[in-house]
Amino acid sequence: MRPNYIQLLVFLLLIVGCKEETKNTSQDAKALQVVSKKKTTDNLNISILLDLSDRINPVKNSNGTMEYYQRDLGYIAAITKAFENHIMHKKIQKIKDQIQVFIDPEPSDITLNEKIAALKLEFNRHNATKEYINKIQETYQFNCKDIYETAIKDGKYIGSDLFNFFKNKVSNYCIKKNQRNILIILTDGYMYHKDSRIKDKNETTYLTSKLIRGFKLNTTNWKKRFEKNNYGFLSVEQNLKELEILVLGINPLKHNPFEKDVIKSYWSKWFNEMNVKKHQIKSADLPIYLEDVIEDFINN
Numbered sequence: 001m002r003p004n005y006i007q008l009l010v011f012l013l014l015i016v017g018c019k020e021e022t023k024n025t026s027q028d029a030k031a032l033q034v035v036s037k038k039k040t041t042d043n044l045n046i047s048i049l050l051d052l053s054d055r056i057n058p059v060k061n062s063n064g065t066m067e068y069y070q071r072d073l074g075y076i077a078a079i080t081k082a083f084e085n086h087i088m089h090k091k092i093q094k095i096k097d098q099i100q101v102f103i104d105p106e107p108s109d110i111t112l113n114e115k116i117a118a119l120k121l122e123f124n125r126h127n128a129t130k131e132y133i134n135k136i137q138e139t140y141q142f143n144c145k146d147i148y149e150t151a152i153k154d155g156k157y158i159g160s161d162l163f164n165f166f167k168n169k170v171s172n173y174c175i176k177k178n179q180r181n182i183l184i185i186l187t188d189g190y191m192y193h194k195d196s197r198i199k200d201k202n203e204t205t206y207l208t209s210k211l212i213r214g215f216k217l218n219t220t221n222w223k224k225r226f227e228k229n230n231y232g233f234l235s236v237e238q239n240l241k242e243l244e245i246l247v248l249g250i251n252p253l254k255h256n257p258f259e260k261d262v263i264k265s266y267w268s269k270w271f272n273e274m275n276v277k278k279h280q281i282k283s284a285d286l287p288i289y290l291e292d293v294i295e296d297f298i299n300n
Helices: 005-040 068-088 110-118 130-134 136-154 162-168 170-174 209-214 222-228 259-273 287-299
Strands: 044-050 096-103 121-124 180-186 243-250 278-283
Touching: 044 068, 044 170, 068 096, 068 130, 068 136, 068 180, 068 243, 068 287, 096 110, 096 136, 110 136, 130 136, 170 180, 180 287, 209 259, 222 259, 243 259, 243 287, 259 278, 278 287
Parallel strands: 044 096, 044 180, 180 243, 243 278
Antiparallel strands: 096 121
């Protein structure tokens, strides 16, 4: 019996067509998977960590152009503006974003803690009204101004325990699944707390100008010495691959022209050791100069 060549040809075309359709379906599924994965990063989880040490003291660290605590308030205004813009440009059913403030150690003042609690704002499709969103900046400016002024009036300046915040709290408090996690630290770059002073060879839990001089990181060969002798913050066992960090307010003392670079090297090395996804470290410039930096960091 002679084969029916027409039927054979049709059969072969059907097989090729099915394979092509399967291939396209597979590609479409992969594309959809990529899009879905990307959309989860639209959900922002922003944490702001305040360093209320004596760096904000307007008497000890006065600045005629703009006091440093006022610069902090300017940075916070830019942060909340960027966060508000982010939410306003999302479809309401896609909104799942939050912003919060941390101080470590927690203040003993009950009313101050109440103000910090009031700064934890969560937005979703059920509560994201235009009125609620428009109150973000007002809520933050009112409460943060009060927090800074209370700390200055109190005048104790016990320091900020940034080291132990990273060691014990950052993973639990600042990282959430299916969200883009951003930590913004307002600090002058020095790290010190009276209850957190550990030194192991050339690694420490603190960083002061006196320590930088003691390590002889105030000369032209500071970088070579820094790398050769393994100076830096004491390592903590954290894997922060899901966290992005923006440090604002680096403000070195003026007697060492290399101090700013040393401070930034300490922080960058530490972040890299903890596998931080992305980080930027900026000086205590006027808020007007950092608005675009903050906006770009938050909204890419």
